[in-house]
Amino acid sequence: xxxxxxxxxxxxxxxxxxxxxxxxxxxxxxxxxxxxxxxxxxxxxxxxxxxxxxxxxxxxxxxxxxxxxxxxxxxxxxxxxxxxxxxxxxxxxxxxxxxxxxxxxxxxxxxxxxxxxxxxxxxxxxxxxxxxxxxxxxxxxxxxxxxxxxxxxxxxxxxxxxxxxxxxxxxxxxxxxxxxxxxxxxxxxxxxxxxxxxxxxxxxxxxxxxxxxxxxxxxxxxxxxxxxxxxxxxxxxxxxxxxxxxxxxxxxxxxxxxxxxxxxxxxxxxxxxxxxxxxxxxxxxxxxxxxxxxxxxxxxxxxxxxxxxxxxxxxxxxxxxxxxxxxxxxxxxxxxxxxxxxxxxxxxxxxxxxxxxxxxxxxxxxxxxxxx
Numbered sequence: 302x303x304x305x306x307x308x309x310x311x312x313x314x315x316x317x318x319x320x321x322x323x324x325x326x327x328x329x330x331x332x333x334x335x336x337x338x339x340x341x342x343x344x345x346x347x348x349x350x351x352x353x354x355x356x357x358x359x360x361x362x363x364x365x366x367x368x369x370x371x372x373x374x375x376x377x378x379x380x381x382x383x384x385x386x387x388x389x390x391x392x393x394x395x396x397x398x399x400x401x402x403x404x405x406x407x408x409x410x411x412x413x414x415x416x417x418x419x420x421x422x423x424x425x426x427x428x429x430x431x432x433x434x435x436x437x438x439x440x441x442x443x444x445x446x447x448x449x450x451x452x453x454x455x456x457x458x459x460x461x462x463x464x465x466x467x468x469x470x471x472x473x474x475x476x477x478x479x480x481x482x483x484x485x486x487x488x489x490x491x492x493x494x495x496x497x498x499x500x501x502x503x504x505x506x507x508x509x510x511x512x513x514x515x516x517x518x519x520x521x522x523x524x525x526x527x528x529x530x531x532x533x534x535x536x537x538x539x540x541x542x543x544x545x546x547x548x549x550x551x552x553x554x555x556x557x558x559x560x561x562x563x564x565x566x567x568x569x570x571x572x573x574x575x576x577x578x579x580x581x582x583x584x585x586x587x588x589x590x591x592x593x594x595x596x597x598x599x600x601x602x603x604x605x606x607x608x609x610x611x612x613x614x615x616x617x618x619x620x621x622x623x624x625x626x627x628x629x630x631x632x633x634x635x636x637x638x639x640x641x642x643x644x645x646x647x648x649x650x651x652x653x654x655x656x657x658x659x660x661x662x663x664x665x666x667x668x669x670x671x672x673x
Contacts, residue, residue, distance in 0.1 A: 303348065305339035306366050311355040312337070314393035316386045326350040361634040370395050375479045376510040376524070383476055391469055391476050395490055398467040398643050399483060400633055405615055412611070414463030414487055417444055419512040434527045437513055438534035449541045451562045455504035456607040459489060464511070466504070466609055467643045468493045480507035487511045496600040497607065498565040505532035530575075537562050537572045550579050552590045556601050563604050567591055612644045 312322055319337070323330040326347060335341035336351075343351060352359040370392045377388065405411070419437040442448065445462065452458055456466050469476060469492045477499075480489045489507045491500050509531030514524055545561055547554035550573055552566070559569045570591065574584035591597060619629070630637040 302363065303336070303342035304362055304364060304366060305337055306369060307362050307364060308351070309337045310367055310369060310393050310396055311351075311357045311361065313386075313389040314397065315355050316390045317355070318386075322351075322354060325354045356636050356638075358631075358634050358636065364634055367396055367400070370399075370481070370483075374483075375481045376507065376514065376528070377477075377479045387476050391479060391490070394469055394643065395467075395479070395481070395488070397635065397639055398465075398488070398490065400635075401467075401629075401640065401643055402465050402486075402488075404629065404633055409615055409618070411465075412461055412463045414485065415445075416462060416464070416487055416508075416512050417441065418515055420514065420516055434509060434513065434530035435534045435539070437509070438531050439538070441508075441512060441535065442538065449538045449544075451541070452501075452505075452536060453563075454607050454610075455501045455508075455536075456491075457610050459504060459508065460609060460611040463487065464489055464508070466491065466611075478503035478507050480510050482511065482515055493606060496565070497604040498559070498563060498568070498600050500606065501563055502532050502536065502565065502568055505535045508532070508535065533568065533572050533575065536564055537569065539576060542572060542576055542578070546573060546578060550583055550587065552587060552594070555587065560602070560604070565600055566596055609644065616644075 312319070317325075319333045320330045323333045326333075327350070328343075328347060332341065332343075336343055348359055348362060351362065372388060372392065375392060375395070377383065377391075383391075417440070419440060445458075447458075459466050464487045466489050469478070469490045476492050477495070478489065478491045480487065482488075489504060489511070491503055491507075493500060495503070506528045509528035510524070513527055513531060541562070545558065547558045550570075555566045555569050559566050562569070564572075567588075570579075570584065570587045573579045574581075579587075594601070619625075626637050626640055630640050633640075
């Protein structure tokens with residue numbers, strides 16, 4: 302039978318209005334609304350047109366119900382700036398990621414979540430102050446035993462602690478990232494079309510939401526300020542900044558020193574000022590210089606993007622079993638491009654095209670076990 306919830310999900314994923322879709326598939330807007338409400342099912346030929354218009358296999362619309370993610374479950378960084386269509390498309394991508402994650406977890410043992418609850422009940426989240434998020438970042442580093450050293454890969458760190466990380470292939474600057482708890486599993490979705498430094502900060506920002514706001518509201522200006530303060534403190538610990546920050550905070554010096562923490566030059570400038578290592582005048586002057594140099598939109602001397610090591614290992618194991626990207630997509634009744642977009646562009650090829658090793662030191666890798 303035609304599944305209305307899957308039809309609504311597919312339409313939102315493509316960012317197509319009911320009126321526009323009705324014109325494409327040559328039916329009335331009233332019919333599209335009825336399809337989405339479940340009060341009417343399309344005829345076979347119309348179903349084929351729907352599948353072609355939305356780039357989903359026709360079988361996708363005939364499978365079991367999907368529990369739709371709603372805005373109140375997710376923490377969006379720039380909710381006020383994005384359109385409803387952009388938000389719905391991002392949430393629909395999240396829904397598809399849940400399907401893929403479920404498929405993977407049926408076959409592999411993934412790292413279990415290790416995220417302590419550092420919310421308001423524990424005294425780390427308090428509106429109007431940055432002391433709570435700063436202390437929370439220190440507490441989490443202590444819990445994970447990573448000391449004051451820079452985090453080499455935020456994606457790998459999150460994955461090693463049980464966070465499911467996926468990519469949002471949405472070409473819109475308004476959609477940065479979002480996170481959510483789904484059941485007992487934490488998820489982070491990153492817009493990988495941003496610079497590597499931007500993505501790392503987004504990852505740390507969403508980590509802040511996951512540990513600080515698990516049981517409370519997920520949206521609001523003070524919530525975003527807390528997550529930003531957490532991200533800055535987590536990526537650039539206070540003692541690390543005091544030990545390694547440039548003595549003379551000029552723009553060239555900031556560009557050179559930002560590489561130590563792999564953060565944006567703007568983030569380092571803000572962090573120095575937040576720790577009172579630069580004056581208000583110095584901070585504003587550097588902000589003006591950053592803007593005039595175009596470094597607000599394009600990061601100078603940007604680092605390479607991070608990728609998923611967990612998904613890389615999953616795909617490597619699947620290749621050894623002779624399972625291709627097309628096979629996975631077929632089982633999930635998705636177009637193969639959905640899998641690629643959600644997995645940082647990692648390709649599932651046949652066993653005849655073996656993957657390159659991620660790291661030559663096996664002791665450094667996470668071990669995944671294939672469940673037969």
